Amino acid sequence: MENDIIFGMIGEKINEAKSIAILCHIRPDGDTLGSALALKNALKHKECFVYCDDAISQKFDFLKGFYDIRGGEIGSHDLIICVDCSDLGRLGSYSSAVKYHENTVNIDHHISNEEFAHINCVLGLSSTCEIIFNLIKFMGIEPDADVYKCIFCGLSTDTGNFSHSNTTHTAFAVASELVRLIGDISFITQRLYKDIPKSKLLLLGHALSNIKFYIGDKMAILTILLEDLERFGCASNDTEGFVDYAINIVSVEVGAILLECEKGRFKVSLRSKSADVCKIAAQFGGGGHTHASGCMLFGDYEEVVDKLVRNAEFYI
Ligand SMILES: [Mn+2]
Incomplete structure (x- = not known):
């Protein structure tokens, strides 16, 4: 129309x-x-x-x-x-x-x-x-x-x-x-883009120091657990923009952040340079754009990471 x-x-x-x-x-x-x-x-x-x-x-x-x-x-x-x-x-x-x-x-x-x-x-x-x-x-x-x-x-x-x-x-x-x-x-x-509360900066530092790499450094995952939010006095929306640090790494094709919403439930944000992350998100009932998508994943942390990485492998 x-x-x-x-x-x-x-x-x-x-x-x-x-x-x-x-x-x-x-x-x-x-x-x-x-x-x-x-x-x-x-x-x-x-x-x-x-x-x-x-x-x-x-x-x-x-x-x-x-x-x-x-x-x-x-x-x-x-x-x-x-x-x-x-x-x-x-x-x-x-x-x-x-x-x-x-x-x-x-x-x-x-x-x-x-x-x-x-x-x-x-x-x-x-x-x-x-x-x-x-x-x-x-x-x-x-x-x-x-x-x-x-x-x-x-x-x-x-x-x-x-x-x-x-x-x-x-x-x-x-x-x-x-x-x-x-x-x-x-x-x-x-x-x-510039103002950042101290609490958010400290949470970011914690997340960055625990970043994990997969698929020969082509995938990077940041994780924010509920206990991290509590420890640094942050809310879940304080993690907005964190995923950019993962995708900006030179070798990385797919960057992700796993945000624990409650025990066994993770909100996943995906970013890519050229891969279609909308397709990855869609496998788990999510969606979005080619280079920026999201979905929810359920299970233990290790299980969720495993599901995500195994799926991403097809699109990288
Ligand atoms: Mn929009």
Whole structure:
């Protein structure tokens, strides 16, 4: 379907709605939060509530509306818009509310998106924020700097600050327009990429000193156990970005981080230079992008590592 047709349908749904819930995914990143808050800030005249069923990193508190993000029970809204969610599972406890709601929209850029909503806008752009930018423009809304800061946040974080392979010319074109209105963006990049709490730095040091190599150093695995989080006083979302240290090692083709969520349950994030890690993740019911994917693995630590390495061997 033509993008304009889908944007037109979404615009119509938004205009008809009296109260809108915008849902972020669990382990919220700059793209899901930026997308949700950009939309909320752009729809000033509408009653919009942003929800997220997970803890949110304080580093995003420069986004307007950050402190109004809700957790807990979802209220009664006549339209639900999910942003940056590839499947219902990404919505945490809100998945059933979305599944059974009669008016849902799904805006996402993950190729593995399961198109779970009534209207699905899945475009292979750099980020969901890039889609939101186009949607807002299409709707004829004149965004202000607050909206643009939110969009910049998602565009920048999902492209690895404009360095990953999804850093397309359209991503730069959008960024160019954003910077024109925002002005100095150095305060945003300081918050997103440079500021690091002492506790997180110590956790990273611990993880790096225990990194394991497999498949002739072509695979590197970082591990964060629950006891590590406790020892350093960190939350699970403090591990965001750690996996980059594994994939950046010269010999490594697939980098992974295993994050213990509870005894016998590990959240796995995978990164690759050229291998298709989406296929590895898919073997375990996960998904994502070619070079960045994730899945959940169950079992003892050794068992989980063994499963993962044996599977990865096929794709390296
Ligand atoms: Mn994204």
